[in-house]
Amino acid sequence: MTVKSKLNAVVGQKAELAPGLIVLRVVPDGWELPGFTPGQFTVLGLPGSAPRCATSDPDEETVDPDKLIRRAYSISSSSVAREYMEFYVALVRSGELTPRLFNLNIGDRLWLSPKCTGFFTLDEVPSDNDVVLIATGTGLAPYVSMVRSCLTHETSRRLAIIHGARHSWDLGYQAELISLQRVSPAFTYIPIISRPKEEPVPWGGRAGYVQDVWKNGTLEEAWGARPKPNDTHLFLCGNPSMIEVMEAVVQKEGFQEHTRKSPGQYHVERYW
Helix, strand or coil: CCCHHHCCEEEEEEEEEECCEEEEEEEECCCCCCCCCCCCEEEEEEECCCCCCCCCCCCCCCCCCCCEEEEEEECCCCCCCCCCEEEEEECCCCCCCHHHHHCCCCCCEEEECCCCECCCCCCCCCCCCEEEEEEEHHHHHHHHHHHHHHCCCCCCCCEEEEEEECCHHHCCCHHHHHHHHHHCCCEEEEEEECCHHHCCCCCCCEECCHHHHHHCCHHHHHHCCCCCCCCEEEEEECCHHHHHHHHHHHHHCCCCECCCCCCCCEEEECCC
């Protein structure tokens, strides 16, 4: 079997949100998507022979054209939507796979793993606990899946997304999340950018980093009380330095990392 014959899915939709930032919808070709839990990830792949986008760097090493290049990506689509899977992808100019993904067009073929996995989910969060989802960049993806899947039927807890990016145009899914906040009393969306001086139009929102939102009481003001370990679970996904800072901050407030062997109140997705 040739590597191209293994390509089992097609691009159903591709939206460029900003330079170096796309949302990719992938549709299985002749097979049924597996069920998954919001927050899980799967694997995308393309052969080494697939061309790179024009804005990327050349391959650092010789790539086997018949080798399937595979990388894991968090799923951003709702677990209820079974016609496609959606992915929020940032271009790594020197990377092997993302420059090839960015070169795809609607109808082009790629490989999609039939298996979804991962424990970065709400499954082990008590149903009466609130949830704060903190992300930078494309670390937002699993949270989009969570709110798309949960807000339609779940009202017993509050969910908040705190999303940090360099620029306003890097705040993927912003319009959708603002709309969800307007229609769902259980959902709070707090975007923040770190480079407001580079905005072509003056930025009227929050400036700084996601840890600033946590420290300055923005969420406390929105919810009427500060989240505590006995009533709230935190999720951290994105830049490793953000995760390191946030871990130090919340540990001082009594939050402990959740692992399968040792239950805690904050969850970390370390995929960088």
